[in-house]
Amino acid sequence: MTSTTSPVPPPPPAEITYSGQYSVNPLGEASFRSLCAQLPSVLAHITAMAWAIDRRAVLLLLGCQLATGTAAAVLLTATARAMAPVLGAGAVADRLREALPALALIATASAVARTSVAVARYAERRITPRLTTATDTALVEAVCRVEAAAYAGEGFSDRQEAAEMGVTRTQVMIMDAQRFLSALIKLVTAGIVVSVLHPLMLPLLLLAVAPAGIGAVLTARVDYEIHYANIADRNIRGMTRWWATTPKYGDEVRANGMTDYLLYWYRALSERVDRRTVAAAPRTLRIALLSSLAGGAFLAATWGALAWLAVTGQIAPAIAATAVVAVQTTLAALSQLVIEGAAVFHTSLYLGDMQAFFDDAAARAPQRGRSAVTAPVEEIRLDEVVYRYPGKDRPAVDGVSLTLRRGEILAIVGVNGSGKSTLTRLLTGIYLADKGHVTWNGTDLADADPATVWNCTGLVPQIFAQWPLRARENVTLGQPRSHDDHEVWDAVDAVGMREAIEELPAGLDTLLAREIFGGSELSGGQWQRLACSRALYRRPPLLILDEPTSQMDPHGEHAIFERIKAISADRITIVVTHRLENTKIADHIVVMEQGRLTERGTYDDLVHAGGTFANLLRLSRER
Numbered sequence: 001m002t003s004t005t006s007p008v009p010p011p012p013p014a015e016i017t018y019s020g021q022y023s024v025n026p027l028g029e030a031s032f033r034s035l036c037a038q039l040p041s042v043l044a045h046i047t048a049m050a051w052a053i054d055r056r057a058v059l060l061l062l063g064c065q066l067a068t069g070t071a072a073a074v075l076l077t078a079t080a081r082a083m084a085p086v087l088g089a090g091a092v093a094d095r096l097r098e099a100l101p102a103l104a105l106i107a108t109a110s111a112v113a114r115t116s117v118a119v120a121r122y123a124e125r126r127i128t129p130r131l132t133t134a135t136d137t138a139l140v141e142a143v144c145r146v147e148a149a150a151y152a153g154e155g156f157s158d159r160q161e162a163a164e165m166g167v168t169r170t171q172v173m174i175m176d177a178q179r180f181l182s183a184l185i186k187l188v189t190a191g192i193v194v195s196v197l198h199p200l201m202l203p204l205l206l207l208a209v210a211p212a213g214i215g216a217v218l219t220a221r222v223d224y225e226i227h228y229a230n231i232a233d234r235n236i237r238g239m240t241r242w243w244a245t246t247p248k249y250g251d252e253v254r255a256n257g258m259t260d261y262l263l264y265w266y267r268a269l270s271e272r273v274d275r276r277t278v279a280a281a282p283r284t285l286r287i288a289l290l291s292s293l294a295g296g297a298f299l300a301a302t303w304g305a306l307a308w309l310a311v312t313g314q315i316a317p318a319i320a321a322t323a324v325v326a327v328q329t330t331l332a333a334l335s336q337l338v339i340e341g342a343a344v345f346h347t348s349l350y351l352g353d354m355q356a357f358f359d360d361a362a363a364r365a366p367q368r369g370r371s372a373v374t375a376p377v378e379e380i381r382l383d384e385v386v387y388r389y390p391g392k393d394r395p396a397v398d399g400v401s402l403t404l405r406r407g408e409i410l411a412i413v414g415v416n417g418s419g420k421s422t423l424t425r426l427l428t429g430i431y432l433a434d435k436g437h438v439t440w441n442g443t444d445l446a447d448a449d450p451a452t453v454w455n456c457t458g459l460v461p462q463i464f465a466q467w468p469l470r471a472r473e474n475v476t477l478g479q480p481r482s483h484d485d486h487e488v489w490d491a492v493d494a495v496g497m498r499e500a501i502e503e504l505p506a507g508l509d510t511l512l513a514r515e516i517f518g519g520s521e522l523s524g525g526q527w528q529r530l531a532c533s534r535a536l537y538r539r540p541p542l543l544i545l546d547e548p549t550s551q552m553d554p555h556g557e558h559a560i561f562e563r564i565k566a567i568s569a570d571r572i573t574i575v576v577t578h579r580l581e582n583t584k585i586a587d588h589i590v591v592m593e594q595g596r597l598t599e600r601g602t603y604d605d606l607v608h609a610g611g612t613f614a615n616l617l618r619l620s621r622e623r
């Protein structure tokens with residue numbers, strides 16, 4: 001059979017832009033002068049960052065710059081001193097003997113310069129990896145520590161992506177700054193020597209290099225503009241890449257015939273990014289050509305002036321020869337200065353984004369009270385609680401009042417999107433209520449230190465992480481209570497996973513990551529059992545299970561609910577579920593509709609009430 005339908009071309013990826021209040025490109029406003037004026041503060045900022053990492057290496061680096069500069073000055077003055085006898089009259093041997101001290105000085109200065117370059121490289125290598133690690137870790141920590149509500153805030157992930165670039169730039173930042181400083185010192189010393197030879201030479205040289213400097217900064221500005229325009233697409237492309245290439249999602253990608261589309265989308269996003277970059281190429285070419293033209297003209301004038309001074313006898317041949325060396329040195333230093341200055345300036349743009357993200361993340365860090373919540377948690381109350389996600393018209397939770405007491409099991413049911421998971425986030429203090437209060441033992445969560453609250457909670461979320469760690473850490477995850485595995489096995493038994501874990505090649509020591517050599521993979525239901533055992537291992541005063549058995553076989557589901565019931569006396573337990581039969585274990589059931597609690601009662605009450613619960617139960621039985 002042949003297909004008669006012609007293939008429909010896939011739709012292009014959505015045009016997503018880095019938008020909203022953060023869409024203003026900071027470069028759009030800045031003038032060339034103000035950008036250059038930023039350099040000292042950027043250098044100070046980079047030095048402060050490096051200083052915090054390794055003071056001795058920073059001092060070593062600065063010492064090396066001084067040594068390089070001094071060596072350059074000595075080299076030039078010694079060259080001038082050697083030129084007179086070398087170019088003078090008399091026997092060659094006599095002239096060389098006369099020049100010998102100056103030549104020895106030249107050799108020593110060269111050795112010092114080369115040694116200090118090598119030592120500076122060593123110092124830079126001591127700082128850079130640790131600086132990158134420090135900023136990278138700070139970025140991860142900043143993201144982990146913000147109020148969870150910030151994730152839904154405008155442009156948060158785009159600004160995070162922009163900040164990642166700042167972290168990447170730290171890999172070259174110290175080297176750029178060091179080369180900039182070394183060029184500056186060389187320039188000052190060589191410039192002094194050139195000025196001493198003739199006062200006209202330095203201004204001419206500055207003019208020769210200034211166009212290249214302006215060109216380099218303008219090019220950096222164009223590069224940053226492109227980077228800025230591409231942030232959103234790069235962000236989406238990164239996520240697409242992750243979902244498309246992570247083996248865990250490989251089945252879904254293949255069996256849904258998504259490969260071609262994903263590849264098409266990935267390519268389309270990349271091409272869009274490339275198009276913006278390529279479109280800027282003529283601008284950068286124009287900048288390069290114009291700056292080279294202007295620079296070349298001024299350089300020709302410099303050499304012309306030197307020739308004129310020598311020909312008209314205004315400077316001696318020996319001085320003229322030294323001037324050639326000095327001009328070359330100054331020129332090289334100036335070129336290095338503008339190139340590295342542009343690099344430092346370029347880096348400063350990304351560091352600015354990184355710093356802005358850190359400042360923003362700090363502003364979004366939990367600013368709650370310091371009251372400590374301690375176990376046992378006897379009562380949790382919600383009083384007219386309202387929560388609305390940023391950008392949404394309707395609250396996800398709308399005026400909910402509820403009291404939970406130790407020893408009770410509460411079941412929350414309702415259709416998709418009715419606000420159940422949001423309610424659990426409010427109960428655990430992951431989100432703070434916009435209006436109303438959530439109190440634990442009388443303490444308002446807005447006044448409580450969140451760490452003390454989360455010491456008392458255990459959560460099995462709908463979408464749980466499958467950590468690429470050993471089986472043991474997948475149960476304990478950062479909270480080992482004892483040095484033997486007794487309690488780990490207790491938690492494993494509670495979810496019926498002993499047999500499965502014992503069958504793994506190294507038992508609890510088995511790495512649960514298929515893609516890494518030596519790792520083993522679990523089934524979906526087994527992963528979910530482990531997520532449950534992780535929450536149970538904590539023995540939390542508040543246990544929340546959001547669809548905890550959605551991937552489990554009936555046997556596993558039954559065992560988990562039996563266990564939840566068996567351990568419920570010591571804690572408050574909340575179960576969110578669409579399998580209404582499971583709510584039989586609950587002391588109370590609440591039904592959510594559009595963020596509100598519309599029904600509440602026991603299983604028997606609600607079955608006979610003829611409302612939403614009874615309706616949903618009937619539908620599930622009719623299937």
Ligand SMILES: Nc1ncnc2c1ncn2[C@@H]1O[C@H](COP(=O)(O)OP(=O)(O)OP(=O)(O)O)[C@@H](O)[C@H]1O
Pocket residue numbers: 152389390392396414415416417418419420421422423462
């Ligand atoms: N991170 C978020 N950002 C913005 N809106 C959200 C976010 N999470 C949920 N919502 C919205 O809040 C409302 C309630 O969502 P919630 O996840 O609490 O529902 P639910 O009852 O748990 O649904 P389900 O049964 O599908 O798990 C929905 O309209 C949803 O679109």
